[in-house]
Amino acid sequence: MAYAFRPFSLVLLVVLAACADPHPHFGAAKVTRVSVEGSVFDIRLRGNLAEAIRINPQYAPRLGPLRARAARAMAMVSGCEVRGVLGDQTLMTGILDCAVQKT
Numbered sequence: 001m002a003y004a005f006r007p008f009s010l011v012l013l014v015v016l017a018a019c020a021d022p023h024p025h026f027g028a029a030k031v032t033r034v035s036v037e038g039s040v041f042d043i044r045l046r047g048n049l050a051e052a053i054r055i056n057p058q059y060a061p062r063l064g065p066l067r068a069r070a071a072r073a074m075a076m077v078s079g080c081e082v083r084g085v086l087g088d089q090t091l092m093t094g095i096l097d098c099a100v101q102k103t
Helices: 002-018 063-078
Strands: 031-036 039-046 049-054 080-087 091-101
Touching: 031 063, 039 063, 049 063, 049 080, 063 080, 063 091
Parallel strands: none
Antiparallel strands: 031 039, 039 049, 049 091, 080 091
16 A cells, blocks of 8 residues: 555655746746745746745745735845736746836
């Protein structure tokens, strides 16, 4: 019976390992690691978009607080105002407005 779970375990491991990969649009972008209120993000910038991948484990994180933390991390790295953030608890994409510089 234990042998039946080995293929499933391998597939699960591969799927979980792929979760920290950037979207292909951000694949060549430099990564900057930022911590905001206990959440750790890998931030990548390209054009007027920013990508935040949460890389630390958190028990049952809610999207609302994570979205705000990701937006702050994106603003810290880009120096721009973040107009909106879409995504889920692990991978979020922000729209940057670099005409409005953060101070």
